[in-house]
Amino acid sequence: MNKTTVAALALFVAGTALAQQGPKPEDLIAFRQAGYKFMAWNTGRIKANLEGSYNKEEVIKAANVIAAVAGSGMGALFAPGTEKAVGNMHTHAKPALFTDKEGVGKVAMAFNKEAGELAKVAATGDAAAVKVQFGKLVEACKACHKDYRVEEKHEH
Amino acid sequence: MNKTTVAALALFVAGTALAQQGPKPEDLIAFRQAGYKFMAWNTGRIKANLEGSYNKEEVIKAANVIAAVAGSGMGALFAPGTEKAVGNMHTHAKPALFTDKEGVGKVAMAFNKEAGELAKVAATGDAAAVKVQFGKLVEACKACHKDYRVEEKHEH
Numbered sequence: 001m002n003k004t005t006v007a008a009l010a011l012f013v014a015g016t017a018l019a020q021q022g023p024k025p026e027d028l029i030a031f032r033q034a035g036y037k038f039m040a041w042n043t044g045r046i047k048a049n050l051e052g053s054y055n056k057e058e059v060i061k062a063a064n065v066i067a068a069v070a071g072s073g074m075g076a077l078f079a080p081g082t083e084k085a086v087g088n089m090h091t092h093a094k095p096a097l098f099t100d101k102e103g104v105g106k107v108a109m110a111f112n113k114e115a116g117e118l119a120k121v122a123a124t125g126d127a128a129a130v131k132v133q134f135g136k137l138v139e140a141c142k143a144c145h146k147d148y149r150v151e152e153k154h155e156h
Numbered sequence: 157m158n159k160t161t162v163a164a165l166a167l168f169v170a171g172t173a174l175a176q177q178g179p180k181p182e183d184l185i186a187f188r189q190a191g192y193k194f195m196a197w198n199t200g201r202i203k204a205n206l207e208g209s210y211n212k213e214e215v216i217k218a219a220n221v222i223a224a225v226a227g228s229g230m231g232a233l234f235a236p237g238t239e240k241a242v243g244n245m246h247t248h249a250k251p252a253l254f255t256d257k258e259g260v261g262k263v264a265m266a267f268n269k270e271a272g273e274l275a276k277v278a279a280t281g282d283a284a285a286v287k288v289q290f291g292k293l294v295e296a297c298k299a300c301h302k303d304y305r306v307e308e309k310h311e312h
Contacts, residue, residue: 058229
């Protein structure tokens with residue numbers, strides 16, 4: 001190979017590596033926090049509907065978001081390198097979240113299940129049933145937060 | 157009414173007003189930015205699948221998230237008071253986003269439509285069809301950004 005070929009090949013390899021590299025750890029943290037925050041808007045909307053006047057369509061939309069985010073495979077956003085603050089991103093994740101695969105799998109599956117169920121119940125428009133299922137979802141959130149999230153009063 | 161009744165009534169009215177107040181403007185900005193950021197993770201995943209090896213299940217999950225977020229009624233997150241930086245939140249929204257209701261409605265509906273369509277196409281597992289529909293979704297993103305978003309190189 002002549003010098004030009006070698007240089008072109010090196011550039012190609014570097015380019016390929018870059019393309020396959022995917023998001024940086026700080027981006028992964030930002031993405032997962034965005035997922036939880038957007039879910040928070042939607043759990044808040046469902047709560048407001050249950051406490052105030054009930055709008056079936058709004059609850060359906062909110063429940064669909066939560067189900068889609070819960071089932072999106074967010075586990076990939078807890079990749080190695082995202083255990084601690086990195087770049088300009090902090091994290092609320094406890095170290096156990098990255099080591100206790102069995103326990104995390106359990107709470108994550110429970111959350112996914114309750115979220116999927118809530119979307120189904122929301123579609124019926126039965127506010128009383130939504131209230132019961134929403135309670136189960138909140139319990140699933142808390143079960144994970146208890147063991148794997150550092151609860152703080154401020155938000156990053 | 158005696159004094160106690162008046163005081164109780166005043167407390168009740170204040171409490172109701174507080175409950176109905178909902179999220180603060182800075183929270184609304186944070187929620188909408190979270191929605192776009194979480195969609196960005198998912199558009200990135202679809203792009204990576206189209207450029208690399210195609211995983212049908214991952215694309216379905218990602219497309220479902222985008223459809224659910226796009227159809228969530230995010231317009232409510234652009235409420236009065238969120239036109240400019242507030243609290244610790246900046247915004248990329250141009251002033252026109254809050255005044256040009258007809259134009260915004262048009263691009264928002266187009267985006268919602270293409271996102272819903274992408275979820276349907278993703279479910280078939282036809283990568284070539286997903287590529288075409290994903291292209292349409294990206295165009296819908298750009299159509300809105302062009303008129304209503306201040307494009308910057310850094311993220312808030």
